[in-house]
Amino acid sequence: xTDVVATATQQGRPAISGVVRRLPEYxxxxxxxxxxAAHLISFSIWTIWISFTPSTLVPVSGWVGLRNYTAVLAxxxxxxxxxxxxxxxxxxxxxxxxxxLMLAILLxxxxxxxxxxxxIFLYPLAVSFVVTGTVWSWLLNxxxxxxxxxxxxxxxxxxxxxxxxxxxxxxTIVIAAIWQSSGFAMALFLAGLRSVDADIIKAAQIDGAGxxxxxxxxxxxxxxxxxxTVVVVQLQFxxxxxxxxxxxxxxxxxxxxxxxxxVVYDLMFQRSQLGRGAAAAVLMLLILxxxxxxxxxxxxxxxxxxxxx
Amino acid sequence: xxxxxxxxxxxxIYFVVSLMAAAWLAPLVVVVLNSLRTNEEIxxxxxxxxxxxxxxxxxxxxxxxxxxxxxxAGIRPYMLNSALVTIPATIFSxxxxxxxxxxxxxxxxxxxxxxxxxxxxxxxLPQQMRLLPWTIVLRDIGLINxxxxxxxxxxxxxxxxxxxxxRNYYVAIPHELIRAAxxxxxxxxxxxxxxxxxxxxxxxxxxxxxxxxxxxxxFLYGVxxxxxxxxxxxxxxxxxxxxxxxIPKHGVQSAAVIIAALPTxxxxxxxxxxxxxxxxxxxVK
Numbered sequence: 001x002t003d004v005v006a007t008a009t010q011q012g013r014p015a016i017s018g019v020v021r022r023l024p025e026y027x028x029x030x031x032x033x034x035x036x037a038a039h040l041i042s043f044s045i046w047t048i049w050i051s052f053t054p055s056t057l058v059p060v061s062g063w064v065g066l067r068n069y070t071a072v073l074a075x076x077x078x079x080x081x082x083x084x085x086x087x088x089x090x091x092x093x094x095x096x097x098x099x100x101l102m103l104a105i106l107l108x109x110x111x112x113x114x115x116x117x118x119x120i121f122l123y124p125l126a127v128s129f130v131v132t133g134t135v136w137s138w139l140l141n142x143x144x145x146x147x148x149x150x151x152x153x154x155x156x157x158x159x160x161x162x163x164x165x166x167x168x169x170x171x172t173i174v175i176a177a178i179w180q181s182s183g184f185a186m187a188l189f190l191a192g193l194r195s196v197d198a199d200i201i202k203a204a205q206i207d208g209a210g211x212x213x214x215x216x217x218x219x220x221x222x223x224x225x226x227x228x229t230v231v232v233v234q235l236q237f238x239x240x241x242x243x244x245x246x247x248x249x250x251x252x253x254x255x256x257x258x259x260x261x262x263v264v265y266d267l268m269f270q271r272s273q274l275g276r277g278a279a280a281a282v283l284m285l286l287i288l289x290x291x292x293x294x295x296x297x298x299x300x301x302x303x304x305x306x307x308x309x
Numbered sequence: 310x311x312x313x314x315x316x317x318x319x320x321x322i323y324f325v326v327s328l329m330a331a332a333w334l335a336p337l338v339v340v341v342l343n344s345l346r347t348n349e350e351i352x353x354x355x356x357x358x359x360x361x362x363x364x365x366x367x368x369x370x371x372x373x374x375x376x377x378x379x380x381x382a383g384i385r386p387y388m389l390n391s392a393l394v395t396i397p398a399t400i401f402s403x404x405x406x407x408x409x410x411x412x413x414x415x416x417x418x419x420x421x422x423x424x425x426x427x428x429x430x431x432x433x434l435p436q437q438m439r440l441l442p443w444t445i446v447l448r449d450i451g452l453i454n455x456x457x458x459x460x461x462x463x464x465x466x467x468x469x470x471x472x473x474x475x476r477n478y479y480v481a482i483p484h485e486l487i488r489a490a491x492x493x494x495x496x497x498x499x500x501x502x503x504x505x506x507x508x509x510x511x512x513x514x515x516x517x518x519x520x521x522x523x524x525x526x527x528f529l530y531g532v533x534x535x536x537x538x539x540x541x542x543x544x545x546x547x548x549x550x551x552x553x554x555x556i557p558k559h560g561v562q563s564a565a566v567i568i569a570a571l572p573t574x575x576x577x578x579x580x581x582x583x584x585x586x587x588x589x590x591x592x593v594k
Contacts, residue, residue, distance in 0.1 A: 025497035029412040032405040036468040037427040040434055043442040050441055059445065106326050109319075119581055120330045123337070126577035126584060128526030130543040131570045134550060135336045138343075138356045138559065148355035179333065187585055240435045243528040247547060264437045269533060274441060281437040292433055 044285075051278035059274055068279035077266070078280065081258040084170050085287070088259065089238040092177045093231055099178055100185020100230065101223075105215065107186070108193045118190070122183035129180070133247025136176040137163065140248075166256040169249055173241075173257060176248055181237065185230045192226040193219065225302070232295045239288050260284045343563035344368065351559045364560055371564035376552070384565045386538060387545035391525055392572075393456050394541055398463035399520040403513060405464070406471020411505050413472070414479040415487050416497060425476065431469030436529050439466075447534060454539050459531065463524045470523075471516050474590060478512035479505065511583075518580050519587035522573045542569045 019026075054064045072078050103121055107114055124132060139145040142161035150158040162168035196219050204218045242261035249257040251266075264284060268277030339357050344367050346360040373383035380386075412418065413425045443462060444453070452458030482505070490500045531541040540548065546569055550562065577584050 022497070028408050028497075029416070029418065032465075032468055033409050033412075033424050033428055033472070035465055036431060036472075037424050039439070039442075039465055040427060040431050040469075043439045044434065046442045047438045047440075059441070103329065106322055106329075109322050111322060111326065117326060117330055119577075120333050122581070122585060122588075123574070123577055124333070125588065126522055126573045127570045128528065128543050128573070130526075130528050130546050131566050132336070134546060134562075134566055135340050139336060139339065141356075144351070144356045144557075144559070146357065149357045152355060179336070183333075184588060187589060191589060236433070240437070242436075243543070246528070247550075261435075261437060264440070265529075265533075268440060278441060281435070281440070284435055284437055288433065288435060 047278045047281055050274055051282050053275050055274040055278070057272045057274070064275070068275040069283070072263075072267075072276050072279050072283065077255060077258055077263050078260070078283075080255055081260045081263045084257060084259055085239065088170055088173055088177075088241070089235060091171075091174045092181075092238055093234045095174065096178045096182045096185050096234055097227065097230060099182040101189050103182065103186040104189035104193055107190055118187075121186055124180040125183055127180075129243035130247045132176060132180050133244045136172065136179075137248045140172050140175070163249065164253055166253055169253060169257045173245055173248055176244060177238070177241070180244070181234060185234070188226050188230055189223060192223045196222050228295070228298065232291060235291045236288065239284065239291070260287070340563045340566055343559060344371075344567050346560050348558045348560045352557075356559060367560045367564040368568070370561045371568055375549070375558065375561050375565075380538065384542060384545065384549075384568055387540055387542040388568065390456055390535075390539060391541040391543070394459045394463065394531075395521055395524045398460045398467060398524050399517055401460070401464040402467030402471050402520055403516045406468055406516065407475045407506075407509060407513065408501065409468065409472040410475025410477075410479050411501055412497075414476045415482060415484065415505070416500075425472065428469055429473050431466060432473065440529075440533060443530070443534065454535050456535075456539060458534055459541070462530055462534070463520075463527070467520050467524070470519065474516045474519070474587070475509070475512055477590065478509070482508065514580065515583045515587045515590065518576055518583050521576060522584070525573050 050059050051068055052063055052065065053060060054062045054067075107117060111117070140160070140163040142148065142159075142164060145160075147158060147160045150160070162172050200218055201214060204214045209217065240261050241259055242265070245251065245257060245259055245262060251258045251262050260280065261284065264277055264280045266277075267273045267280055271277075342358065342360060343351060343356055345363050345365065346358065347362060347364045347367075350361055350364075351358075371384055373385050375381065375383055409428075413421045447453040447458045447462075452461065486504060487500060490504055495503065526543065527541070528543040528547075532544040532547065535541070535544065546565065549565060553562070
């Protein structure tokens with residue numbers, strides 16, 4: 001340090017030599033962060049811009065206003081995808097919440113082999129959706145999966161053909177998604193259950209509350225902030241679900257299990273409708289913001305309340 | 310203690326938990342068993358069953374034998390592709406994230422909270438919003454359909470996660486430590502190497518496991534930016550099931566699925582604790 005100051009004053013250019021000396025650290029700090037931030041902002045603007053142009057095979061300049069948006073919104077593909085998202089999103093989030101909470105409460109009963117059981121419910125999260133989607137597509141395929149097994153066992157009138165049933169196929173995605181992600185809800189709920197103040201539980205027990213009543217009245221109400229976090233994370237997954245559907249049903253039968261992310265991919269890379277594909281991507285972002293902005297506002301209020309309290 | 314273990318409610322709890330655990334394990338067990346049955350055996354019965362003859366050859370065929378789109382080299386080249394993308398991208402994004410996290414939490418500089426806020430928005434921005442720009446950028450810099458292109462994407466995008474993880478960990482390090490080191494004349498890098506890095510192993514393990522799992526399992530970018538021989542294994546699995554849809558070879562396919570899932574499953578098996586920590590850290594943000 002003193003050396004630097006000495007040479008700097010000798011040369012009479014302290015500022016410049018300091019900057020040169022510290023150049024590597026400026027580069028290491030700023031280049032990655034700037035690249036990351038710049039790509040997020042510029043790519044978002046870029047996609048939004050393309051969504052207002054008449055681009056088809058390649059991006060072109062020009063302005064078509066909201067025409068891409070109205071075209072996407074009017075297409076059967078998007079309408080089915082949006083309806084599916086509403087059904088899949090609500091069913092998956094609700095059921096994985098219930099399953100995760102149930103698993104957490106069960107594991108919280110001081111049972112043996114808790115660690116092993118927890119690992120079993122969480123391992124699907126370590127595997128890619130492509131793998132799990134493929135495996136579930138085999139199990140749920142009536143010709144080779146569960147239905148075939150039950151037939152071979154003698155119950156020949158058994159039917160479990162949701163995978164090829166237009167009205168029920170979306171539920172196969174719900175099943176696979178619950179299997180894959182309930183462990184996540186379980187892990188968060190279990191952490192929440194473990195952090196409940198032991199004195200509150202003891203007080204409830206002294207007041208004569210049984211275990212079920214203690215859970216319902218005393219413990220579960222403390223879990224609602226975690227519940228909101230789980231809902232938001234799972235919704236985020238549902239809105240951008242792609243791999244799982246691609247491997248499990250590929251949007252079929254027909255377009256019965258189409259979801260927004262598949263519509264985007266289809267428009268951009270299979271139909272070469274870049275403008276419409278970009279518009280569909282922006283619509284996905286808007287759906288996501290409809291979930292995330294209230295959540296961010298809620299988090300902000302919570303934090304402010306915590307500071308004032 | 311003993312009469313509590315015998316209480317009917319305890320038995321019910323164990324019964325329900327075992328049932329759920331069995332349901333969660335069933336898909337894995339089914340695929341492992343299938344990977345050891347011959348294609349003919351599966352075709353005659355169903356996907357669910359005990360092997361009559363142990364068909365270990367499925368693994369050899371899956372690894373280096375079967376054909377995807379006129380190339381008969383099995384899953385090996387695609388596994389190699391995935392490794393060549395995942396390992397460098399994990400190392401780069403973790404190291405850069407650690408430095409960035411250290412810079413925004415302990416070194417502090419003008420504009421740090423702004424840029425950190427923008428970078429963490431990357432956790433929420435859907436991939437679909439970046440698909441077209443990445444396609445154009447990769448084509449312009451000549452990296453479309455290359456593994457280097459995927460490494461670049463995963464490094465830059467991974468920074469959102471790695472910076473967040475490391476920053477949240479480093480915030481807990483007392484500032485006095487850094488201030489004292491600075492008074493002693495230590496610079497940015499010396500403090501990082503001598504003080505920060507030795508304290509970092511827990512968070513670096515979490516970050517490496519998280520990044521490795523996510524990049525290995527990633528599908529959308531792999532299938533969009535690469536074709537044929539350049540694809541990572543997730544994209545190749547989809548191509549495989551499409552390619553042999555007419556004459557399914559479920560034994561070999563099951564073996565391929567197991568091989569593709571093995572790296573992340575093994576990491577989960579040995580580093581599960583850290584995996585879960587990353588999972589909850591990512592959620593709470």
